[in-house]
Amino acid sequence: MRYAKSHFLLLALAGLLWSCQSIASQPSNPIPVETAALVRVTAVPSQPTAANTPILPPTQPPPFTPTPIPTVTANPTSLLTATPTHTPTATPIGPCEQRLPGDGLFTLVTLTYGLSRDYAPDDLVPLADYLPVGVTLGYPTEVRQMIVEPLVQMLNAMRDEGLQPRIISGYRSYSAQAIAWNKWVTEEPERAAIISAPPGFSEHQLGTTLDFGSPELAEIVGREEIQFHTYFYKTSEGIWLLNNAHRYGFSLSYPREAFELTGFYYEPWHYRYVGVELATQLHESGSFLTAYLLATQPLPCLP
Template identity: 60%
Template sequence: MTIPAHPRRWFGLFCLLVVAFSVGGCSPTATPSTAIVTDADESATITPHPRPPVVATGLPPTTPPPEATAPPTATDLPTIAPSPLPTASLTPSPTPDRNIPCSSRIPDNGLLTVVTLTYGLSRDYEPAGLVGLSGYLPNDVTLGYPTELRRAAVTPLVKMITDMQAAGLQPRVLSGYRSFSAQAIARQKWLEKEPDRANILSAPPGFSEHQLGTVIDFGSPELAEIVGQEDIEFHTWFYKTSEGRWLLDNAHKYGFTLSYPFEAFEITGFFYEPWHYRYVGVEMATQLHEEGISLTEHQLATEPPPCIPDSP
């Protein structure tokens, strides 16, 4: 979970932050696993544009979502040059980095790297194959942000958004890859502004899935009316929007999984973020959807620790 540094988000999100509550713990029994997803078509690296982190803004009420309003008219996507769908195959899991500090961990090019508040990433890690989404999606989807994503996830994302628009929805891409330094800048601002709640509002640098380059934060034009606040972009009531409900039901078909589900705080260490989806490949995303668990829960229960933990 992360905090946006975009100027017009600060005030709206600050007013909707959840009050800190007791943090539970979980220490699942770790057993060896041999599954990891890899992709091969990511040789090109583009200089990243750091994106501001975002913040969870409270837990949702227990009342069911309201009936969906009439969806907006779909807008056509621009013609996109055909590109092969990156394949994700299950291969034996490498182990060389399991005996080094997480602060020195440079993951391989796989899609299932473990990132939690315990197992972080090196400040020097930057994913291979980052590409700008502005070349694949129109401004009414990216909102003009210089968002980047790993090449392996781009084609599935474009296909998913195309199908959402065909269904009359208006998905928005609010955030993608964020570097270690971008996360550090945002966290420092919260340490100065809200030192007692910084750990709730922002993940420490190196402990955010956004650094992997395979995570998308989605938005919806319905959110402002549902929340009752103009220009709101991130709120847990995203799950009430037409886009949020569609993603929850269908994102796994395109290889995306919800990283931080409701009532999974003790396992993931992060508050509910119904907008935060990570690309893990169709096979793994479908398995997680059918089992009703998060990737973190699956990995902590089936894989050995990926590295020696550092203190955030």
Template identity: 60%
Template sequence: MKTRRHHWAILILGIIFITSCGVETTFSPPPLPTLVPTGVATAVPTPPPTPQSNDVAQLPPPTATLQPTATATATQPPTPTPTATLTPTPIGPCSERMPQDDLFTIVTQTYGLSRDYAPQDLVLLTDYLPFEVTLGFPTEIRQIAVQPLIQMITDMQSAGLQPRILSGYRSYAAQAISWEKWNREEPERAAILSARPGHSEHQLGTTVDFGSPELATIVGIPDIQFHTYFYQTSEGIWLAENAHRYGFTLSYPRGALELTGFYYEPWHFRYVGEEMATFLHQSGLYLTEYQLLNQPEPCIP
């Protein structure tokens, strides 16, 4: 009799336990991370600086997917973050850093690349685009960005614009020449006007500097190629509004100086793929800002 009462007690406790596990709960997605990283300066928007011509420089992201439960009620779905597969590499000196040709390598005035790094899939744009776009310059970019760039240029021309490509891939050695030039001509502003060798986004082979035939008239200087007033040109306006649809993002917007080391460059666009570029455009973030908030330090300066 004692054994039977014991079995009934166990059975009743089991029923109570099963019933309590069946209660539905509501899942609330975790909030997005606060955009104030510890130990990282916060970029403060500033008006366009005094006109100057830069030569160059930027960083990686995580994957985050929010899965609401069947009982969760969302009045507005959260903005999805782009998925990106990053190849982690042991942290070491930036002077020895050899990325795996991924699209999210961090390059700034702080975090650089090895002098030996060069992309493996560079192609000449003169093989794909007409002279009025390339101006005959032997500009190279990575193969992965060619077709999106061609489509973007084609659509710009169809809209009556005259885009020009002034710069693409720049090797460590070429950047060293540029850096030496600015140090010789304007030593006090060299760090603003150019990147030190190894610290230029152009070394990644996915960055393009655009030009506009309207710039000289707007600035009042014949034959000028780089100026912050590029954002006022028809080409600059179109790129700011549409480049993300082709996978390109503005590397150095206003207010990015504290994180990237570079002033506003409205002509400098980097290919990161349509998903990431669209996410950045919609969120109002720029690539370096987003990646420094979400990725570990890429190398030791």
């Protein structure tokens, strides 16, 4: 029942859409409006090279040190029904500089709680330095150095099983998101809030979030140029990630259940690094990061 409206919107708004997290409403109005469905940006370059060639960094990255995670609740299953008790007008707790605690690994990003235009990770690295073009598709994707090792390990595991994971998107700066947003506002003002997100309200600005692709998607969807589609959950790569990504510290940010709480529709391709411990807890409890943060952590300041 709760998804009837979203399904209607999906049908009504069927068509090619902008990239993931392409849903948005005004920051002051967290009511979700979105489609989630098809998105696509540029042509897909040629197929990957030897799919099972081990992916090894050309240089040895610093040892990966898991970051301690917040204390978890005694009963993780309670997260499933956790309901935030705040409203967007709640008094922020603490000064706004606390909105990015620690290394930003657990920063809350929703359509209510956004990121500053000034925020950018200081340890971004190009994935092309660590992964073959068959995985990066030749895109100049960047992520934070801190997630490179678990990411490469996960992709190696997938390729060892004969899969062909692709990375469509990683870090997106505030200004890059602003350009995309302005493009849609100019070209399709009536749909801008549905097919894009205002700058500052995307987890991609954190540099720890990735959008994955699959060579199977185009055939499943029936559109050669498709890169993002909810049917990613049907692909071999999507199935593997759903079942195994947590073992490498990556968590599905927007499962089907996340819509009412996050304002984002189901994005089976969108994973965020939160560390193995928390990712595993979320996976096993059927929860997701936003629900966990709203239920257990002090509210951040409003943007």
